[in-house]
Amino acid sequence: MDLDRAGLLNLYKTMTTIRHFEERGIPETGQRGMSASVHSSAGQEAVATGVCANLTNEDYIGSTHRGHGHCIAKGVDPKLMMAELFGRSTGPNKGKGGSMHISDMSKGMLGTNGVVGASIPLALGAALTSKVKKLNRVAVAFFGDGASSQGVLHESMNLASIWKLPVIFLCENNGYAMSTPSEYGVSTTHVADRAAGYDMPGIHVDGMDVFAVYDATAQAVARSRAGDGPSLIECATYRYYGHTVFDNPLTYRSKEEEDHWRARDPLMHFRNTIIPQGDITAEELDQMDADAEALMEEAVKFADASPLPQPVELYDDVYVDYPKEMMKRGVNMAV
């Protein structure tokens, strides 16, 4: 691992920011009556963090319905994200996207995505742009164990391989597609095994270990930047909550299993690994936790103080150029 002290601290800062965003932002969103489409990535922080620490603003990621962590790790402002969740016009998507479509093109964030597997070819396309225009960017396609059974992933892996595109297929295997266990839905022992079918490296790493994720991604990024094409990385991880906040995960998994994974918490793992090395103290990390907590307080206040979109804005940005009159012609709209 090539990270210096500041780099290590950044990993922890990103992880604790994600954790605090999920733990604070999701209930706050629910209290404002808009929690139906919000999915927590608490427990999976090491994946988004370890991957995106290898990327610049010029690189792209395509994300999933469980994508708050990817956004934060890619540099999207949590205050703006909170505003988006609350449906405010100051959100990066001006309140038109919400949790499942947060995007920030200035940060190379091609959107969280509500259709499982749908963002994968977008990352492929970003990698194609890089190759055609010789920009030396890489793109990461995040997807889950559920999406690993979508045809579009397999088509995309094949296409990326034959065109040697600078793309990394990044599977966050959190064990469940809604309530369907991955050992039921995935034919191979590991999702990573499927890389063999597309002649690319397939790496299975501990997704609760941010250092392991960072190192595996660093290799794949180097391979892509060198022009050697795609890789598949599977990170074994766990979501602490249900699919959404509405389902009770104990209807399909055990308390013992949850405890097992929580004992391997990625933030705790970072602390247990780094503090004994003596260069970074528990107090510094405690301060980062406190800063993240304060940031979320600020984010909630910012979002609550932000204006709601005007109803008439619903006609904006459907197209770059299209007669707005045609969007409401003859249908008796009030605005």
Place this chain on the structure above:
Amino acid sequence: MTTTMQTTGTREIQFREAINECLRQEMERDENVIIMGEEIAGGAGRQDQGVEDAWGGPFRTTVGLIQQFGKERVLDTPLSEAAFIGAAIGASSTGLRAVAELMFIDFIGVCMDQLVNNAAKMRYMFGGQVKVPFTMMTRIGAGFGAAAQHSESYYSIFSHIPGLKGVAPSDAYTAKGLLAASIRDDDPVVFFEHKGLYGISGPVPEEPYVLPLGKARTVREGSDVTLVGISKMTWVATAAAEELAKEGISCEVIDLLSVSPIDYDHINSSVQRTHRLVVVDEDTPVCSMASEICSRVAEEVFDYLDAPPSRVTAPHTPVPYSRAMENEYMPNETRVITTVKKLLNR
């Protein structure tokens, strides 16, 4: 057909050649334009054996492009429509202006998600942060004994989807101008090529030009009834109009050209003069372009109508294989003539 929008040029080329010329000129004009699809060039990867352009597109609309622009910008794809249509959308969102070809519209099912949930919605969902200057070229049309999975005319599905635009040219001139407009447009556009038009020649200016998206054109003026044709059906409507003229019935023929947005005003203003409407549409009738146009005319210029808005379309069946049935399936001049006479009590 005579046209009121045609400009200069006496050189005649085929519909397929007009498409090819347009692609060549747009790729020369803008290095960000790339094209991808199945058999765009053909024989991919065998350059070392002297193979460069084995097909040049299934209907030879992309012939010669790979020699001029290279395999970096002219990309043969495997049969992976979801991946390559999606990649074209992703590329168009990140700095390229990608054209992707879906060989036949009947194949849309395997990649519809990318069009509906990404291309059409990204700009909106992202709050205007992104432009998706993506063009999907695809083929429609029955009449070739190709049966139910290679013959449909599914443009109205795309008209239904906010965020997409669509055009269906009817001749070489409109093909070249509307394809250029589609490629240069900053929104996703679906470009529908009718297989029955490829061999038809017409005058086309050699220099690049753009026709406006969203505009219909009047190809024949008349006073008794308005016929709206879509794609190849504009020819059927025009042929019917010529026959009816011999019996003293004057038909105005409108070539729809754009299936989203639809130029309702152009149709309405014609119907306000003729007081009658027949839409000639090769697609099936339920929730179709024909039903859409009829309902709008009924809503918007009801008081001008002397007869019910009417349709001549395919029946609500898949496209049959045997010519004996396919000939009945396709709208033809006879059905248009019969329908017009019925509206006029003749």
